[in-house]
Amino acid sequence: MKIKLPNGSVGTVNTTASTRFRKDEQEAKLSDFKVGDHIFVRGESTGENTWTATAIGSAPSQAQMQERMKEAMGKTMVIGEVKSIEAPKLTISRTDGVVQTIEADENTSFRRGRDESITLPDIKAGDTVFARGELKNGVFVPASVNVMDPEMVRLMKERGGMMVFGGGPGRGSGEGGTSEHSSSGQQQAPPQVPK
Known part of the structure; x- marks a missing residue:
């Protein structure tokens, strides 16, 4: 899947048989996501702007x-x-x-x-x-x-005082910027739009 990152560049998200999907806080499948949906991706970085997803979920729009x-x-x-x-x-x-x-x-x-x-x-x-x-x-x-x-702070000011959260305020553990690193080496890509 190709996605548009917040900085405007294009990223690639690969899925596996064990990738979990959630949309609107419900279990989902990849086909439930449409072009233009805002998503978050959690998984392993496999290169620049490339991830193998362990989880993909819907994220709230900027508004x-x-x-x-x-x-x-x-x-x-x-x-x-x-x-x-x-x-x-x-x-x-x-x-x-x-x-x-x-x-x-x-x-x-x-x-x-x-x-x-x-x-x-x-x-x-x-x-x-x-x-x-x-x-x-x-x-x-x-x-x-x-x-x-x-x-x-720079990213927040570019967004008019808004921070980016992996799951949105009060939803999930991601408070973040451009990516979240955990001790397991996984990354959480920021809210993104499939392309």
């Missing part, structure tokens, strides 16, 4: 993702630039233009990129963060705060 992010922003996630820090509080200028103060607690985890564990004092004004959590008594308390790498 659907933006709507979900708008609904979740400030309630279950906060994305934006750190304006000030008065531990344990961070004031964030969100991607939707709203300024919101979040308050970390003893259970909040902090990371830089995918792999580096950090602490609150490692976060500086000017960093762009992605926080997942919930409102408690009207205050957003993050379970996790991730300082985004510059490439992810």
Whole structure:
């Protein structure tokens, strides 16, 4: 199958007898996918822009993702630039233009990129963060705060403040950029459109 990647290039996804398919959160088969569908691919990279898929599933369109992010922003996630820090509080200028103060607690985890564990004092004004959590008594308390790498920030700005998620906000484990790496050597290609 040929797919159009978010950067406009064409990729190739090969399937096997064990490739699993899901569309609209239901079991599916390859023939259920049509040209123009947005998909995600999980599998092994076999070369530049080439994967052997272990799973292919439907992904929300960019408009659907933006709507979900708008609904979740400030309630279950906060994305934006750190304006000030008065531990344990961070004031964030969100991607939707709203300024919101979040308050970390003893259970909040902090990371830089995918792999580096950090602490609150490692976060500086000017960093762009992605926080997942919930409102408690009207205050957003993050379970996790991730300082985004510059490439992810660039991609997010190109998309008008939208991040790319492997399964969409709140759906699956993929928070991501251009690909997701797991310890098993598998990759998850970003949401894509079959060609």
